[in-house]
Amino acid sequence: MNKIHFRLVYNRKKKLNKYGEALIQVEVYQNRKKIYISTGIYVNPQQWDTSRNKIIHHPHAEELNRMLEEFILELQWEELKYWKRGIPISLSVFRKLKVHSDTGKMTFLHFGRNWVEQSSRKENTKKNLLTTLDLLNHFHPSIGFEDITYSFLQDFENFMHQKFYETNTIAKHMRQLRTFVNEAIKRGYMMAENYPFRNYQIKTIQSKHTFLLPEEIRKLEQLNLSSSSESLTHSLKAFLFCCYTGVRYSDFIRLNEKNIVKLKGGKWLMFKTVKTDTEVSIPLYLLFQGKALLLLQEYKQDLNSFFRLKSNSSVNKDLKKIGIMAQIDKHFSFHTARHTNATLLIYNGAQITTVQKLLGHQSVKTTQGYSEIFSGTIIKDLKKCKF
Template identity: 30%
Template sequence: MKVKYELVFDRKKEIQKKGKGLVQIQAYLGGARRYFSTRLHLTLKEWDDKKNTAKDPYTARMLREKIGELENFEIHYRATHKKFSLNDFKHFLKSLKPVKKVDTLSFTEFYRQQLAKQPQLAKATIVTQTVTFNTLCLFKKQVEFEDLTYSLLQDFDIFLRKEGKHINTIEKYHRHLRKYINLAILHDLLAEGKNPYRKFKLVTEPTDTIFLLPEQRKRIEMLEFTPEQKELEMARDMFLFSCYTGLRHCDSYALTREKIIFTEDGEDLKYQSIKTGKWDYKLLSLLFDGAPARIIKKYLPQRNNVRIFKGMTSQKVNSLLKIIAVMADVDPKLYFRASRDTFGTTLYMLSGDDKLVQLQLQHSKREQTDKYIHAVQQIQNAALKKIFKQNSSPSNDGGTESGQD
């Protein structure tokens, strides 16, 4: 049985109150009725009771088209499902609802979401990858997946160079960006063949490891500061503390009173490395005749949650170290990382035990420790060359060679 359609005017008797009545479409099937609004309100003068439609021909045509939409839906539904009821019009009404626009996920949004979904990463790693994300957004506020091209990488590279970034820092930014592009590929958000890093080559340059010899470290230890140079003094002491313990800047900066263990033998340190997540225990009163313990006692706050080296951020301490380097007549390019390298080379000089150095610096790979061994070997070779060059001279006994007659 086919549905019968007809127009119904002012079924809810609204004309008396509002002056206009709603035009509806009545669908009749098997004794049941269902009404559909045309969203059209007309006055009594605009409605033709005899023809049961609007007097205006264009409005009447629009009403016929609305009935036609219902008829077409019924025909197609019957053809597909072989049956039809008034309740099936719910599918028609659902199709009329405006489709909510779903925002397409951009690459930058994907990067931001993935940063929050990697709790296994060390805090320091998350920080550096967040810096890369912020720098990318500074370069281009929103990067779509279709933007990930070789040209984008070139432009990003140029942007970083103009920002004054070192070539190795630029390479680090690219490694982070490449990681999240690879993650997008794993999530089927980007085709593997469209990875722009397939053709873009990362470039680095070798850097010299800066470390202090014992006499150079001694010159820094012997520096004296005025009361107005308290920041310089704290930067010097924080640097020396890491020369004695091998702590990274992030771990030294995070030190608080609650990480210091007070024993009968003196002060010890128990901490969890921010970068590796590994726990470590340092005998501060034993290392370098208790020098790191004396520094800790000098700055130890009363409250547990206060940083021992308060205010000594990486940027600040590295800036102050340039001044300290000039004062102590050491390498003017001195930076905080040199303290850890100084600890590694000094410990190997004293012990000759590469395994001990590896454990103390929490290196997961032996190759990370090898640079300290090579550095010490270079120092020893230079010393040997100097000794034997001074003690050797050309053989000269004053004689001359003569031929036989």
């Protein structure tokens, strides 16, 4: 039998769409003949590495490269089925597969990924949705639309419990699965009368924000990482910067030197948040003795490099190592920096409305969730009282 070769091809037609992006296709080659199958994934030229045939510098690079690998694996699996049966295979088989996909006979996961990539949702929302699809793929790799039933929801929930996911994390994934189901119904892939969430209740509990205490922040500030990798040091300094400023990961990686503005006698950080599209102005020189400015000073030769941080999940792995090295007996992630910032500001006497403005919250009720009282606050407040 004549072997078929598969390879990824980017922007074959040398033409970008209105968003400045081009399509990634799979070239299927046999006997000097070839056809091209669309992956449905578009990226801009700066996000494609021609030498390695993979996506780079994209907020969802890991997930998208995994999707491309799975796409080719499915094509190879189709070829293998013919080989096992001793049946000659030609390119026409893959032409039929393409038509099959275009008529909508696809798996639930492929539908979900295609929809996410083509949607106009914010990048952080897309990343969260893709995370749920990855988890679904781990639970059941070949989900059909007809498989999404009330029993499936219960089984998926139990699967996450077995993986020791927290109740609210499970709720987040179930809400995102519900988003996919709703979209599948709108597009006619599922019947509304079979809506699986009709009798299913998504369970949540009131969560407590994890934050670092002042002494834990000091441990991180004093930690010597001179013998560690530059990447580990970068993750620590970026985390501390966000402890001092309250900036989210999604906003941090979009900052550049133009966001640092000299105003009213000092330097300010000014930007628009990704999550809420809110203008935020942070007086760096007034917060935490200007420690954020000292960190920026270390990168003054190439300030933009400070904000070019690796993926959130990779940074969180670094922070786990850093926490152990600093002897902090508490699990914390990059987002803990935001909770820490808000909690310490309130501890040091900042008004809720001030913290609201600094964090870019649209409602003060959101900010009030950060105003947990720890023992240091109680002692500090009581010392001010005259009995």
